[in-house]
Amino acid sequence: MAITVVGSVAFDTIETPAGRKERCLGGAATHFSLAASFFTDVRVIAVVGEDFGPEQEAVFKARSIDIRGIEHASGKSFFWEGSYLDNLNEARTHATELNVFGAFQPKIPDEYRDSEYLFLANIDPVLQKRVRDAMPNVKLVAGDTMNYWIKDHKPALLEVLKGLDILLINDTETKMLAGNNNLVQAAREVMSYGPRMLVTKHGEYGATAFFGAILNGFNGKTFRAPALPLEEVVDPTGAGDSFAGGFFGYLASQPTLTPSVLRSAMFYGSVMGSFAVERFGTERIAQLTRKEVDERFTQFRELTHLD
Amino acid sequence: MAITVVGSVAFDTIETPAGRKERCLGGAATHFSLAASFFTDVRVIAVVGEDFGPEQEAVFKARSIDIRGIEHASGKSFFWEGSYLDNLNEARTHATELNVFGAFQPKIPDEYRDSEYLFLANIDPVLQKRVRDAMPNVKLVAGDTMNYWIKDHKPALLEVLKGLDILLINDTETKMLAGNNNLVQAAREVMSYGPRMLVTKHGEYGATAFFGAILNGFNGKTFRAPALPLEEVVDPTGAGDSFAGGFFGYLASQPTLTPSVLRSAMFYGSVMGSFAVERFGTERIAQLTRKEVDERFTQFRELTHLD
Numbered sequence: 136m137a138i139t140v141v142g143s144v145a146f147d148t149i150e151t152p153a154g155r156k157e158r159c160l161g162g163a164a165t166h167f168s169l170a171a172s173f174f175t176d177v178r179v180i181a182v183v184g185e186d187f188g189p190e191q192e193a194v195f196k197a198r199s200i201d202i203r204g205i206e207h208a209s210g211k212s213f214f215w216e217g218s219y220l221d222n223l224n225e226a227r228t229h230a231t232e233l234n235v236f237g238a239f240q241p242k243i244p245d246e247y248r249d250s251e252y253l254f255l256a257n258i259d260p261v262l263q264k265r266v267r268d269a270m271p272n273v274k275l276v277a278g279d280t281m282n283y284w285i286k287d288h289k290p291a292l293l294e295v296l297k298g299l300d301i302l303l304i305n306d307t308e309t310k311m312l313a314g315n316n317n318l319v320q321a322a323r324e325v326m327s328y329g330p331r332m333l334v335t336k337h338g339e340y341g342a343t344a345f346f347g348a349i350l351n352g353f354n355g356k357t358f359r360a361p362a363l364p365l366e367e368v369v370d371p372t373g374a375g376d377s378f379a380g381g382f383f384g385y386l387a388s389q390p391t392l393t394p395s396v397l398r399s400a401m402f403y404g405s406v407m408g409s410f411a412v413e414r415f416g417t418e419r420i421a422q423l424t425r426k427e428v429d430e431r432f433t434q435f436r437e438l439t440h441l442d
Numbered sequence: 443m444a445i446t447v448v449g450s451v452a453f454d455t456i457e458t459p460a461g462r463k464e465r466c467l468g469g470a471a472t473h474f475s476l477a478a479s480f481f482t483d484v485r486v487i488a489v490v491g492e493d494f495g496p497e498q499e500a501v502f503k504a505r506s507i508d509i510r511g512i513e514h515a516s517g518k519s520f521f522w523e524g525s526y527l528d529n530l531n532e533a534r535t536h537a538t539e540l541n542v543f544g545a546f547q548p549k550i551p552d553e554y555r556d557s558e559y560l561f562l563a564n565i566d567p568v569l570q571k572r573v574r575d576a577m578p579n580v581k582l583v584a585g586d587t588m589n590y591w592i593k594d595h596k597p598a599l600l601e602v603l604k605g606l607d608i609l610l611i612n613d614t615e616t617k618m619l620a621g622n623n624n625l626v627q628a629a630r631e632v633m634s635y636g637p638r639m640l641v642t643k644h645g646e647y648g649a650t651a652f653f654g655a656i657l658n659g660f661n662g663k664t665f666r667a668p669a670l671p672l673e674e675v676v677d678p679t680g681a682g683d684s685f686a687g688g689f690f691g692y693l694a695s696q697p698t699l700t701p702s703v704l705r706s707a708m709f710y711g712s713v714m715g716s717f718a719v720e721r722f723g724t725e726r727i728a729q730l731t732r733k734e735v736d737e738r739f740t741q742f743r744e745l746t747h748l749d
Contacts, residue, residue: 317672317673319671320673322671337647339625340644340647341647345671356744357745358744358746359671359746361666361746364626364666365624366626366627367624439665439666439747440705440748441705441743
């Protein structure tokens with residue numbers, strides 16, 4: 136089943152202990168769609184500037200991602216510059232230039248309208264809601280957000296959460312959104328805002344799924360997927376979006392939601408996140424094979440299963 | 443098979459967001475031996491003062507722990523006061539009174555000499571080494587340490603590590619000991635000092651086992667055990683020692699070391715750690731039943747296993 140994703144397609148300049156890379160292809164919708172494309176058809180809604188050309192398009196096309204919803208505007212694409220020199224778990228932002236993204240008005244191509252799955256990547260909740268409302272017939276909606284929207288745009292964000300089945304955010308964001316320092320209590324509070332399932336990501340420690348009303352008889356249960364202990368993290372940018380892509384892409388590839396499907400989705404999320412950080416930007420996932428994905432899935436099973 | 447453990451038996455005054463408790467029974471050897479007693483026979487070597495009486499002895503005896511190696515000295519027992527008001531993952535120490543522990547010279551009762559398992563809880567590495575050397579015929583030796591010994595007593599600690607099969611410490615200690623901020627690289631470095639297996643504990647995120655030469659053909663593999671997402675952490679004191687007790691107690695109860703036994707040991711460690719934090723001091727583990735241990739083991743399996 137096809138996923139439509141709305142979010143940023145951007146250029147990132149990134150500095151990590153492994154080096155510095157100028158203007159990598161980046162953006163949440165980019166990382167999400169590349170990861171999800173290993174499991175299902177993906178359609179992107181975004182806006183780019185004149186600096187986005189055939190070279191960047193080729194990255195999407197090589198993974199058969201539908202980019203008819205990527206609008207070309209005059210000006211420059213969204214640009215972010217950041218570093219992870221002190222702490223690989225937290226970026227220091229040096230520059231954010233919205234450029235064409237500042238006036239982004241998502242338009243949904245007719246060809247996207249039969250998408251059964253919708254992912255609202257981390258953008259202004261006002262835009263997230265507009266896309267959500269424009270696609271009322273989707274079967275499952277998941278989304279992401281960040282501390283900036285939680286702190287300064289909470290009313291708009293709460294409107295988005297009402298229409299969300301699954302929210303994927305990190306621990307700190309979960310606690311901040313709920314105003315509660317206990318993760319379990321915060322998760323319950325966040326699910327009372329709308330989402331029927333919450334996935335909290337813990338960076339190098341994996342992720343926890345809190346199940347709400349998403350599955351009959353599963354309410355209140357939890358599931359933990361690990362992260363792979365990695366010898367070297369080259370670039371953490373996009374790890375969370377790649378997790379979301381693996382997670383939601385796998386869900387969209389399955390006929391029904393079962394406990395086993397949701398658990399496997401958590402593992403595929405961790406698998407895609409673990410690849411994302413191995414090289415700068417989209418380099419690793421763009422060159423990945425399905426065989427490597429399956430091999431790492433097996434590795435994650437061995438990492439966590441008793442037998 | 444019996445475990446001999448050497449370490450502190452103490453009184454702790456603890457303040458957490460859940461409240462304040464004066465002079466709980468505590469100490470690494472106490473928490474370790476209570477947790478390990480659910481799996482195997484445990485024998486304690488420690489020193490206590492005149493404030494340690496029948497009430498404290500009863501806690502050990504109720505779990506059939508051999509305390510003939512607890513020496514009674516004139517003076518007061520080791521005392522620690524700390525709080526976790528800002529951060530449940532890190533104690534703030536308000537007072538440490540070594541008291542009778544300051545002149546502790548571990549003596550090994552003859553009845554303990556046939557112990558096949560030895561646990562060196564977190565004490566002065568000079569004493570750890572003395573006990574290790576005095577029991578050359580044990581089958582397996584595990585131990586713990588802390589930042590204080592790593593920073594200021596490294597040469598003595600390195601001597602202990604040479605004679606250790608399994609070291610159990612937390613992430614920060616692993617990185618500090620190796621002088622390397624990448625956990626995987628740090629783990630490999632630490633194992634080059636002696637231990638054939640390293641267990642790094644991540645607090646609320648569980649623990650990772652790094653396998654070295656402990657098992658043929660398993661070198662370089664890892665295993666991750668989760669921690670239970672908890673609604674309330676009453677008191678984190680002793681969680682790490684309880685983890686070690688569950689882990690090593692289970693190992694000592696099994697005839698041989700296999701991958702499956704080591705993985706289950708990681709789970710039993712997490713299980714005992716998860717109980718420890720539910721009440722102050724030793725309260726929870728002292729009242730625990732084996733049935734509850736097994737039920738939580740099943741819960742940990744459901745929390746992590748795909749099927």
